[in-house]
Amino acid sequence: MTTHRFVATEWHNVLGTLPPAIRVASGDTVITETLDAWGIDKDDIKRRPGPNPMNGPIFVAGAEPGDALKVEIVRMTPNRATGWTRSSLAGNVVDPEAVRELPSREPVTWAIDRQAGTAQLREPVAGLEHLVLPLEPMIGCFGVAPAMGQAFSTATSAENGGNMDYRGFRPGATVWFPVAVEGALFFLGDCHAIQGDGEIVGTGIETSYEVEVRLTVEKDRRLVWPRGENATEIFSVGNARPLDQALQHATTDMFNWLKSDYGLSSTAASHLMGQVVRYEVGNVYDPAYTMVCKIEKKWLPAR
Incomplete structure (x- = not known):
């Protein structure tokens, strides 16, 4: 497993099937410096127009449609005052x-x-x-290329991730994205020093960061929506508008996750979710809203 220092020379305002900026092996670590949401770097130089210019895409060898890309957020270090x-x-x-x-x-x-x-x-x-x-650093916008040659604006989000602005995307968290194209084509940017739930002013404290992530392909793990975990919780992410549809996506994904990975029946999953689920709001400013459905790990059956 190798650590790559990825110095971006161009940035993108879409997540799509674009030529890879760097190729890595599954399990490799990437360290890169991001721009802020306006495209300003650590030296206060504007490198790219907004919204949310992304570093990437990063091609992860072995990733194919039907797999999942595991993204471990190892470290986020602010590099601007x-x-x-x-x-x-x-x-x-x-x-x-x-x-x-x-x-x-x-x-x-x-x-x-x-x-x-x-x-x-x-x-x-x-x-x-x-x-x-x-400071409570978090990644506002990241994800993989969507299917069918689509390119989604970094102003919004969908099944492939994107501009979700969820405070839980912080160091120590692991996030899985559904792979839709060869190599996954992972994008990363829009880091916040701190942000309240919902990004209700339309921004967090927007700044630039040095970010370290580990990228691993999980074969034949067919996901619909992004999923994540931290030391104490698992969570499912739904992106849509209106807000109730985003909640439905996140809730359905958690329901399916409990059945497929934890062996619960539909009845058992319903009982558990009905009493211990917690919801958090990601983004309620952008074209697609983000809702997060969470369960503390202490309530989960052993796998």
Whole structure:
């Protein structure tokens, strides 16, 4: 197994069947530096227009349609002293009559203290003069090429992943994507220093990161939607609009996962999910919303 340092020289605003930027073997580790959502690098140089320019695609040898690509998020290290967010809630997350009361959506800068692991507004807002947030790095947009030669914008998400903006995509998490093309063609970018559930201002604290991931092909693991796990939970991800459809996708995937991998009957899976499932909201700003269905591992039967 090899560690590759992937220095991107071009970036993409779609996830699709594009020429590979790098080829790796299953089980290899890739270290790469991402751009922020506007295409700005660690040196504050704009390299590519937004939204969410992706590094890649990374071709993983042996990956074929019907397999799953296992992505272990090993490490995320901030490599810039600033980030930015919008200044207002998005209009679609408040009541219609409240939209006129929202402030300007002008971007503001946050200072990132990489040694302390914190972020705070560079120009404090009244009432938030002493607000200091701990860094909680996460990947906003990543995934694999979709089927049938499609190319999906990095502004949205689907079965192949994409712009899901789920806070659980953080170091220590493992994520599986359904492979639809040879080599999987993995894309990665749009990292956040911290973000609230839903990305309800349309951004997290957008900045650049050095990211380390391990990519492994799991043969004949036929997935429909992205799945993940961390030290304490497993989770299924559904991407769609309206929000109830995203929830249905995530719930159905968890139901099927419990039956196929944990040996539960439909009745047993229903009982378990009915009492111990927890939901989290990923993105509720972009064209497709993201819902996450979670179960703590302590409730799962032994495999």
